[in-house]
Amino acid sequence: MKVQLDWLKEYVDWDMSKEALCHLLTMSGLEVEADEPVDLGGGKTTEVVELNVTPNRGYCLSHIGVAREIAGITGNPFHPPDPDPELEKAFVSSPAQDRLQVDNEEPGLCPRYTALVLDNVKVGPSPQWLQERLLAIGLRPINNVVDITNFVMMEYGQPLHAFDLNLLKNRRIRVRRATQQEPFVALDGTQLRFDPDALVIADDEKPIALAGVMGGANSQVTTDTTTVALESACFDPVSVRQASKKYGLRSDSSFRFERGVDIEAVITAQSRAALLIRELAGGEILKDRFDDYPKPRMRKQIDLRVARAHQVLGTELGTEKILGYLKGLGLNVVNNDHAAETYCVEVPAFRPTLEREIDLIEEVARLNGYDNIPVTQPVGSLSPVLPTPTRRIIQEARARLCHLGYAEAVNFSFTESEHALNFKTAFAPADATPIDLDNPISADLSTMRTSLLPGLVKAAASNFNKGNKSVRLFEAGGIFYTPKDQKDAVQVSCFAVMATGPHAPGVWKSTGQTHDYYDIKGVLESLLDGFGVAVAMRPASRSFLDADRSVACFAGEREVAYCGLLDAKRAAAMGLDTPVCVLEIHVENLAAAVPVRKKFHPLPKFPETYRDISILVDKPVASGEISDLIREAGQPLLSRVDLYDQFEGKKLPEGKKSLTYALAFQSPDKTLTDAEVTPVFESIVQALGERLGASLRDQ
Incomplete structure (x- = not known):
């Protein structure tokens, strides 16, 4: 956002250097990214600063908004224009309803739509002062009517649009959804085909603007224009953002609508523009403004505790200073009794992001200056955080596997629907149902995983394709399924290990010897021994394992783990043609089987x-x-x-x-x-x- 300092001084005065002002703005949350003189030609220059306006401060995308901030920080008087009373005096006797009809068919996406009609307009070049204002902030002058709408947008932060009324079919404006593949040519020449999700401004025949984004070439103001329909509206920020992104159109208007405009200032900015058009283009303003505002918004009221503000900020600013900052920002303090401890603050429409007490406290911190908040060491007590049994098991298993030379993998919790079905019986009942995603990010990540093994096997296949022929991986994470006749999903914490390919060169294994069933079984026994869990081993009846090289481990009636060789056909289908050794642990069942307290056994005195x-x-x-x-x-x-x-x-x-x-x-x-x-x-x-x-x- 580029701001001309001379322009700002029309609304607020300050008696400080440009450098001091830039520091003040930066410390109040409006970071000054650049400041430089701009050559206006003819030996004229002007100072312009560029502000980094965060998305929650859309009200500062205007000179009046920035001037209000300066007034709030410095305490200097703020004197914006007040065009509404003057507009009432400027109306001519002819009613606008005789020249234009307005229908808002989408009040949910356009909560307020207003229009004024100006007749006998003479379109031509803008005066020098107006051209210089626009040039200073990087806008190109076009003609007096269009330049006025741009000037007011940069003054109030409210986008406006002027239509040539004589080019509108049946002199009618409709706010509606587009039809399927409806054609449109934007002001910049972009040719588009709209889908029904697009909100458009249309006449009785065609779209004349993409709402909140850009007008159409078929209704633009030219030197032949004599009658203008001046639009000022409030559009839903989400719909404007979606339309701008989908159709590849970006404009100063869409940038402001996406961040939210002041729904109450819609008519004020329109009044300002209409009066300027009358002054600079000789137009007559027809009486009776169109103002479709079916659900006026109530102003929010927030309670602010002064003691809470002092506690959060670690300062003692005093009640009068805190309330002065808030009033300087245009917020109204309903109860003004300085002896009170709690104040009711009414939030204006141009600050929609102020919703809680802490938001008001942040405003006080900004205006007081972040650099003025004292630095203090936090005071508090730390309570020890004990890991849960399942967390402790995962941490110890992770450390043991790393010592054994295995690498940790982290995969998505989603997998292919086929893998979710094939590995469903890892720890889920045979009649359980995998959980499909409503909006998957890709076809191969469409279902919540029912086992950690498919992700590890796919990672191993990727390693093989890249030349790494010896892969040893493990992963900790959750698996998911829905039991039969139940609606609620079940999440199980698991730990899985996989090894495939030849052993790394060493003294204990022959060169080139591949990992086998006994390697993975040894890893499982090492893990179980480390937790002090005695298990009974039984045949593992899982379709994805080799029936002759697999085993399931039970602690009592709970199955805590299984291990074995992956079925050769299934491994080949997943891209591996070597034996794949796998194990998977049900962490919650293992945690239930771990002894609560380990007993000390003295070393035996006599030999075996x-x-x-x-x-x-x-x-x-x-x-x-x-x-x-x-x-x-x-x-x-x-x-x-x-x-x-x-x-x-x-x-x-x-x-x-x-x-x-x-x-x-x-x-x-x-x-x-x-x-x-x-x-x-x-x-x-x-x-x-x-x-x-x-x-x-x-x-």
């Missing part, structure tokens, strides 16, 4: 005694079931059971597999002898044979 046992057992028997039975039969001396070898081959009987366990025996009272360990070992062998049909394997 070790035995190995190799057994032949039927292939369907799960190793976890065997481990549980060994622990049960080996009590109370058996301290650890570890499976370290599994073998299946031609050398074994058909349908059998060989499992080798390392057993550790220990007593808290003494060092065990073979004579004490052997009976326990034999009871283990006997239990395995009787309950699982297992036999010792011959060496």
Whole structure:
């Protein structure tokens, strides 16, 4: 917003340098971005400053608005024009209704529409002073009528438009929606086709303006114009913004309407323009202004506590100074008793963003100057914030995975509808329903995810395409679904891990060896051990996993996690042709299974005694079931059971597999002898044979 300082002085005086004024405006929230002299020709120059007006201060997009701010800050008198009484005296006897009809069919998008008719207008060049005013702020003079509408817009911040009344079909103005593909040629020559969402100003045949944005070439004022219909209106800011963006038209008018104009000043700015047209173009103003204003807006009233203003600002400005600032901005203080603690402040229409007490306090801070607010250290007490169990689990799991060499990924909470269905049974019931988005940002992000795995797999495929063939990722986030016969959606906090491709070079893995089921199972066991959770492992019945290389972990009746190899066909469909190892943890179920308090166990005083046992057992028997039975039969001396070898081959009987366990025996009272360990070992062998049909394997 460019402001001419000489022009400002018509409404408020100040006795300070330009530099001091610029500093004052900047400290009050109107940042001065530039100030420079402008050459008007003929040896004339004028000082112009450019202000950065934030969107909530649309009232400062005018010289009167900026002058009001200066008056409020300095306390100097503010004397804007008062054209309304003079307009009443300037009306001629002919009624405007005989020359023009106005219909507002969209009061929701145009809450106020006014029009004046001026006859016997002589269009020509503007006088020198008016041209200089416009040139100083970067506008090009056109003719006296158009220049006056631009001058008043920059004076009041109220856009106006002048139509050649003789070019309007049936001398009628309609505020309406456009029809489908309705043609329009703007003043700048842009040819458009409107959709029905566009608000237009039209005559009985065609659009003559895109409301609040730009007029049409078919009704513009030219040197042949003798009768003018002068429009002044208030349009919905959102609709103006949408139309301006959609149709690619930007103007000084749309810039102001988007930020909101003073609905009460619509007629004042129109009166000012009409009087100037009469003065500079010799027009006659027909009486009886058209003013369609079906729902007048009530002025808001806000209670302001002086003590609260002092508390927020950390100052002691005093009641009189605070009220003086507010009155200087044009706000009306209803109760003016200085002994009162609370004041009722009436907000004028040109300040629609003032809605709460804190807004008024901000105005006081602005006018007093942000640089005058004392700097104080905040005083308060800090209360410790304890993480929730689920948050603690995620934090610890994230740290452990980073130590294991995995990288964290962050994906959208949306995925393709196909992936949401294919991975629905991750932790949702089979009859649950994925949640589709009403307005997705793209077709491949149309549904809320039901598992974290698709995002990780897609990230791995992207890495493979870019040459990174070894990918290890994890992610923490929510999954979403709607249970059967319910309306409310369910969100579950999850933690997922994925590994694919060859291992990075190291001493523990052969060069080129790819990640396999046991790698991901080891990661899961590491996480569960870290939380002190004992789980029972059962086959995982999920369609997206390899049935022979997958397992589900239960703590009691709650499933806390699953892991395995992704089904090869599904992995290939998602862009990966190598084994994909995955695991996913139900964080809330895991949090419920984590011991409330960890118990301290002193280091044993006596050493362990070790035995190995190799057994032949039927292939369907799960190793976890065997481990549980060994622990049960080996009590109370058996301290650890570890499976370290599994073998299946031609050398074994058909349908059998060989499992080798390392057993550790220990007593808290003494060092065990073979004579004490052997009976326990034999009871283990006997239990395995009787309950699982297992036999010792011959060496």
